[in-house]
Amino acid sequence: xxxxxxxxxxxxxxxxxxxxxxxxxxxxxxxxxxxxxxxxxxxxxxxxxxxxxxxxxxxxxxxxxxxxxxxxxxxxxxxxxxxxxxxxxxxxxxxxxxxxxxxxxxxxxxxxxxxxxxxxxxxxxxxxxxxxxxxxxxxxxxxxxxxxxxxxxxxxxxxxxxxxxxxxxxxxxxxxxxxxxxxxxxxxxxxxxxxxxxxxxxxxxxxxxxxxxxxxxxxxxxxxxxxxxxxxxxxxxxxxxxxxxxxxxxxxxxxxxxxxxxxxxxxxxxxxxxxxxxxxxxxxxxxxxxxxxxxxxxxxxxxxxxxxxxxxxxxxxxxxxxxxxxxxxxxxxxxxxxxxxxxxxxxxxxxxxxxxxxxxxxxxxxxxxxxxxxxxxxxxxxxxxxxxxxxxxxxxxxxxxxxxxxxxxxxxxxxxxxxxxxxxxxxxxxxxxxxxxxxxxxxxxxxxxxxxxxxxxxxxxxxxxxxxxxxxxxxxxxxxxxxxxxxxxxxxxxxxxxxxxxxxxxxxxxxxxxxxxxxxxxxxxxxxxxxxxxxxxxxxxxxxxxxxxxxxxxxxxxxxxxxxxxxxxxxxxxxxxxxxxxxxxxxxxxxxxxxxxxxxxxxxxxxxxxxxxxxxxxxxxxxxxxxxxxxxxxxxxxxxxxxxxxxxxxxxxxxxxxxxxxxxxxxxxxxxxxxxxxxxxxxxxxxxxxxxxxxxxxxxxxxxxxxxxxxxxxxxxxxxxxxxxxxxxxxxxxxxxxxxxxxxxxxxxxxxxxxxxxxxxxxxxxxxxxxxxxxxxxxxxxxxxxxxxxxxx
Numbered sequence: 001x002x003x004x005x006x007x008x009x010x011x012x013x014x015x016x017x018x019x020x021x022x023x024x025x026x027x028x029x030x031x032x033x034x035x036x037x038x039x040x041x042x043x044x045x046x047x048x049x050x051x052x053x054x055x056x057x058x059x060x061x062x063x064x065x066x067x068x069x070x071x072x073x074x075x076x077x078x079x080x081x082x083x084x085x086x087x088x089x090x091x092x093x094x095x096x097x098x099x100x101x102x103x104x105x106x107x108x109x110x111x112x113x114x115x116x117x118x119x120x121x122x123x124x125x126x127x128x129x130x131x132x133x134x135x136x137x138x139x140x141x142x143x144x145x146x147x148x149x150x151x152x153x154x155x156x157x158x159x160x161x162x163x164x165x166x167x168x169x170x171x172x173x174x175x176x177x178x179x180x181x182x183x184x185x186x187x188x189x190x191x192x193x194x195x196x197x198x199x200x201x202x203x204x205x206x207x208x209x210x211x212x213x214x215x216x217x218x219x220x221x222x223x224x225x226x227x228x229x230x231x232x233x234x235x236x237x238x239x240x241x242x243x244x245x246x247x248x249x250x251x252x253x254x255x256x257x258x259x260x261x262x263x264x265x266x267x268x269x270x271x272x273x274x275x276x277x278x279x280x281x282x283x284x285x286x287x288x289x290x291x292x293x294x295x296x297x298x299x300x301x302x303x304x305x306x307x308x309x310x311x312x313x314x315x316x317x318x319x320x321x322x323x324x325x326x327x328x329x330x331x332x333x334x335x336x337x338x339x340x341x342x343x344x345x346x347x348x349x350x351x352x353x354x355x356x357x358x359x360x361x362x363x364x365x366x367x368x369x370x371x372x373x374x375x376x377x378x379x380x381x382x383x384x385x386x387x388x389x390x391x392x393x394x395x396x397x398x399x400x401x402x403x404x405x406x407x408x409x410x411x412x413x414x415x416x417x418x419x420x421x422x423x424x425x426x427x428x429x430x431x432x433x434x435x436x437x438x439x440x441x442x443x444x445x446x447x448x449x450x451x452x453x454x455x456x457x458x459x460x461x462x463x464x465x466x467x468x469x470x471x472x473x474x475x476x477x478x479x480x481x482x483x484x485x486x487x488x489x490x491x492x493x494x495x496x497x498x499x500x501x502x503x504x505x506x507x508x509x510x511x512x513x514x515x516x517x518x519x520x521x522x523x524x525x526x527x528x529x530x531x532x533x534x535x536x537x538x539x540x541x542x543x544x545x546x547x548x549x550x551x552x553x554x555x556x557x558x559x560x561x562x563x564x565x566x567x568x569x570x571x572x573x574x575x576x577x578x579x580x581x582x583x584x585x586x587x588x589x590x591x592x593x594x595x596x597x598x599x600x601x602x603x604x605x606x607x608x609x610x611x612x613x614x615x616x617x618x619x620x621x622x623x624x625x626x627x628x629x630x631x632x633x634x635x636x637x638x639x640x641x642x643x644x645x646x647x648x649x650x651x652x653x654x655x656x657x658x659x660x661x662x663x664x665x666x667x668x669x670x671x672x673x674x675x676x677x678x679x680x681x682x683x684x685x686x687x688x689x690x691x692x693x694x695x696x697x698x699x700x701x702x703x704x705x706x707x708x709x710x711x712x713x714x715x716x717x718x719x720x721x722x723x724x725x726x727x728x729x730x731x732x733x734x735x736x737x738x739x740x741x742x743x744x745x746x747x748x749x750x751x752x753x754x755x756x757x758x759x760x761x762x763x764x765x766x767x768x769x770x771x772x773x774x775x776x777x778x779x780x781x782x783x784x785x786x787x788x789x790x791x792x793x
Contacts, residue, residue, distance in 0.1 A: 033684050033742050037101070037109040038075035038257075041068050041088065044114040045481075046382045046431035049073065050090060053115070059084035059103055075257075079103050081684055081742045083636070086111065093117055094486070100636040102150060104740075105684070106747040106792040107260050110252070112227075117434040119486045138248065139439070139479050139491040141512035142526035142566040143233040143582060145169055149252075152222040155674055156692040157734030157755050160268055160788070161218045162225070162247065170582070170629035170645040171232050173670045173696055176764065177732075177756075177780040180205065181214030181606070183665045184232050184245040185584060186625040186651025189213050190606030191244025191532060196220075197251060197320075197334045198386070199423055200241065200445070201370045202394040206314040206340035208366055210396050210417050211535035212606060217293075217314060219338040219368070223262060223273060224289050224318045226252035233584050234526035234564045237477040237493025237510040238439065243532045243562045243588065251320045251334055254287035262289070266788030269293045269314070288319040314340035329377030337369025346403045357767075361401040361409055368394035372423075382431040393420030402456070405771075411461055415453040419536060422446040440478040447471050451537055455613070463550070464613060467540040471501040473533065479510075487516035497559075499533055504558045506531035524568040524582075531559035534592060534602070535612065543615040553616040554592070560602065560619075562588045576638075580631040588653075591621030597657040599722040604653070604664040623653040623663065636676070643674040662723040667697035667730075684742035688751075692734045698727035704768050704775050715768040727763040732756050746793035752785065759783040 041053045049072020056065040060080045068074045081103050089095040093115040103109050151165060152158060158165040163180040166172050171185045181189040192213045194201050202208075205215030231239065231246040239246045259276030273289035293314045316338035323331040344362040372390025379385060396417045401409035427441035451465040479493035491512035498505040510528035517523060534557050542550040568582040592602040595616045603623045605612055627649025634642045651666040676690035700723040708716035738751040756762075762780040769776050 033081045033105050033744060034078045035081055035103050035105060035107075035109060036075060036077045037079050037084070037086075037103060037111055038073070039110050039112040041072045041074065041090075041113045041115060043431070044116045045434070045437045047384055047429060048378060048381050050093070050115060053088060053090045053093075056087045057084050057101075058087070079109075081105055083678075086113075088113055088115065090115060104747040104792070105742040106745060107262075108255055108258060110255065119434050119483050138229065138238050139236040139481050139493070139512065140229075140231060140526070141489065141491060141514045142524045142568050143171075143231060143584070144235070145230045146227055147230065148227050149222045149225045152225065154676065154690060156690045156736035156753060157732070159753070159786070160222045160266070162220050162222065162228075162249070163214060163218060166230050166247075167694075168643065168645065168672050168674060168692070169230065169232070170580075170631045171584075171627065171647050171649070173647075173665075173667055175665070175699070177762070178764070179214050179216055180218055181212070183667075185586065185627060185647075186649050186663060186665050187244035187586075188603055188606040188663075188665060189244075190535065191242060193239060193242035193246045195239070195246065195248045196336055196370055197249075197332070197372065197374070197390075198388055198425060198427070199370055199372055199390040199392060200421075200443075201336075201392045202368050202419065202421075204336065204338075204368065206316070206338055206366065207312065207342065207364060208368060208394070210394060210415075210419065210537055211612070215366075216312070217268065217340070219316045219336065220249065221271070221289050221291060221316065221318045221336075223264070223271070224251050224287060224320070226250040233586070234510070234512070234528045234566045235530075236491060236512065237479045237495040237508075237528075238441070240475055240477065240495045240497055240508065240530070241473070241532050243530050243560060251318065251336075252287065253320060253322045254285035256283045256285040256322070260792065262790065262792045264788065264790040265294065266790075267295075267786045268788075284321070284323045286319070286321050288317070290317050291315060310342050310344045312340065312342045314338060329375050332374045332376075333372075334374075335369065335371035337367075337371065339367050341365040346407070359403050359771075360412065361403065363397075363399040365397040366394065368392075384429050386425075386427045386429075388423070388425045390423045390425075391420065392423065393418070395419075398453075410456070412456045413453070414455075414461065416450075417453065417537065418448075418450040420448050422448070435483045437481045438479065441476070443475040445473040445475075447473060447536065449536060451540055453537075463542060465537060465540045465542060467552075471499065471536075474498045474500070489514045497531065497533075499559075501539060502556050502558075504533065506559050506561065520572040522570045524566075524570065526566040527564065529561065529563055531561045531590075533559055535605075538592070538602075538612055538614075538617075541613065541615045557592055557617060558590055558619045560588065560592065561590045562586050577632070577634050579633070580629075582629045584625070584627060584629075586623075586625040588623035588625070589621075590619040591623055591653070592617040592619060593621035593656040594618075595656065597655075599655050599657060599659075599661065599719050601653045601655045601663075604723075618656075621653065621655055623651070625649065625651045636678075639679075640677045641675065643672070645672045646670075662700050664700050664723055666700055666723070667726070670694070670696040681739075686740050688736075688738040688740070690736040690738070694730070694732045696730040698729050698763065700726055701766065704766060706768070706773075706775060709768045709770070710773045713770050715770075730762045731758070731760050732762065733758050733760075746791060749790045751788050753788070755784045755786070756781055757783060 041050050051070045053068040055074050060082045062080050064076045066074050066076050084101045084103050086098045163182050167174040173183045175181045194204050203212050204219045206217040208215035228250050229248045235246050254275030256277050262273040264271040269291040271291040275287040278284045295312050318336045321333040346358050346360050370392035374388035376386045398415035400413040402412040423445050425443045430438045448470045450468045453465050454461045454463045475497040477495040482490045493510040495508045508529035513525045515523040539554050541554050543553045564586045566584045570580045572578050594600045595618050601621045630646045632644045647670050651663040652660050653663045654660045673693045679687045702717045702722050705716045705718040734755045736753045741748045759782045764778045764780045766777050
């Protein structure tokens with residue numbers, strides 16, 4: 001039976017189960033269900049709790065209220081399940097109204113809030129705040145978005161994946177349906193920085209390759225995420241060693257007053273989680289969540305995973321332990337780690353494999369993670385210090401063999417890499433007044449590595465790298481925020497870093513400003529210098545010289561650098577609708593290119609498997625990205641939301657041949673249209689329908705020279721036409737149907753996610769088949785249904 005027939009049969013079974021559940025639920029929903037909402041209200045600048053804050057929650061016409069205690073904590077019981085509006089007020093602070101707070105059975109709602117002190121006493125102004133408005137986004141004024149776990153679940157086609165969710169934002173495009181790499185404003189995916197609990201981490205993806213920033217499956221479990229931020233340009237001085245963007249992820253704390261559990265099964269795996277208190281006499285809490293892959297089971301019911309006949313195996317664990325003390329501050333122990341492996345056997349008939357050549361065998365294993373401990377201590381109410389110790393890293397093993405006509409295997413590539421980083425950070429935060437705030441910090445990374453890889457040349461395995469040792473990356477920053485008035489804010493900062501491996505260093509000024517125009521509009525500006533070290537493996541690539549000795553020709557490579565400028569305008573219309581326009585320009589320089597004239601540039605790396613094998617590189621390449629972005633958004637209210645993002649951009653580079661070309665990521669445009677509607681079936685149960693349409697320019701490619709390929713018996717490219725052409729434009733539509741059932745002590749949710757509902761054939765790549773001397777086209781995911789079930793209790 002074909003994959004299509006399997007999918008149809010599976011959908012019929014799921015629809016039957018869903019319909020039966022609806023009928024059962026309709027007759028069982030006779031009582032009004034309530035839940036507790038609680039959290040802490042802190043000063044946005046000093047991060048200390050604010051006492052006596054008035055909090056009023058309105059949900060389904062029912063209102064409850066309270067005030068915060070001496071430490072800023074609050075708790076409100078008896079709130080009906082549904083979507084609530086929270087109103088927060090305190091003398092001397094900007095009042096806020098936060099809509100669309102989800103109240104569910106089975107889990108208490110924790111809503112931590114930040115309030116901004118007024119520069120001067122003015123007539124009361126109510127800020128109808130989205131999460132972006134109530135979080136300071138680390139002093140960012142432009143190109144920043146705040147999200148939480150609900151956002152990663154909501155959108156069709158996101159697969160509960162943080163990176164795939166981010167592809168809905170303006171200026172962001174997914175490069176490949178089978179991976180979660182993202183392209184930010186035409187930059188290579190390698191320019192993205194991942195940070196978890198304040199620690200810079202390696203690729204947080206299962207089956208992630210060394211030096212990459214994405215992979216097929218995310219290791220980040222969205223059920224453990226707290227409010228987090230995503231930056232796409234000119235980010236503030238707290239972040240460095242990145243040229244494209246930053247994911248600043250925070251893990252939420254466990255419930256310190258109640259033990260709660262979660263179970264989930266879907267495309268991301270089978271998941272079990274628990275959180276709660278250690279003792280009712282203490283405010284210490286724990287949160288732990290474990291996932292294990294089930295793609296083998298999914299394949300049996302007809303759901304295509306893109307791995308052909310190979311069965312991917314992966315598992316991950318996330319945890320956070322919070323221990324507040326009376327005199328020593330607050331201690332936090334955290335960790336995220338994952339194991340993954342897969343074995344492919346080359347098979348010409350295997351047409352659903354996006355990860356392996358049918359003429360090669362591949363055995364791949366990747367382990368990565370981060371674990372650490374931090375202490376936050378308030379020296380005074382306006383001065384705090386946070387120290388974090390952590391270890392993070394990645395281990396990769398690759399064994400690839402080529403197959404001849406008789407399907408005999410011969411060694412083609414071997415890789416054994418280890419890269420582990422020991423990190424210590426110290427950050428201080430000082431609020432001088434409602435006008436002035438300073439943040440500063442230092443970070444030391446002690447990086448230990450072991451690289452060994454080799455490739456087949458003329459039938460012999462030739463070493464590419466064989467190096468073991470350590471190096472250090474030292475970083476420091478300072479940021480100052482000055483609010484001239486409640487409507488004018490200036491953020492300035494300075495970041496610096498130093499790599500001991502080859503004494504590379506960088507000093508980078510940052511600047512941001514926001515000018516509020518009336519109550520509904522603002523002008524936002526951002527600028528800064530940025531730099532990023534090369535993938536560590538690239539420095540140790542070995543080249544044989546004329547004396548038949550191997551030398552490291554890339555060892556002295558400097559940082560790749562960029563100067564970035566952003567200007568934006570935001571305006572609220574019709575009360576609930578909001579639009580934003582941003583224009584940007586990025587000048588990129590010190591880019592590694594080959595010393596001899598060629599089309600190669602490091603700006604085109606990062607979205608495929610395997611590390612770069614280019615040697616004899618120098619920092620003489622350049623690039624430039626510029627574009628215009630538009631976002632129109634109606635946050636969820638009155639039962640629905642609408643979001644449209646559109647980006648027009650150009651991404652160009654110049655290699656050592658001095659010819660300016662399109663980068664591999666110059667798709668030129670991307671448009672996303674998202675909408676969702678929530679229908680109340682009973683008092684406590686709802687059906688949600690979410691839809692997404694994406695249209696984007698096709699992928700750039702280097703054409704294959706068919707005649708030369710036939711002559712050589714292997715793929716030969718026409719580099720004179722590097723990235724001149726694009727595949728056909730990309731189009732994809734996704735629909736997601738969710739049914740959520742609230743019961744007295746539990747919440748159950750089941751969703752169906754239909755990806756690429758039009759079964760559009762989007763081209764992934766082309767390759768030369770030397771068995772038949774033809775060029776074959778491989779397409780991205782076709783129509784793919786998936787199902788997910790979640791229960792919390």
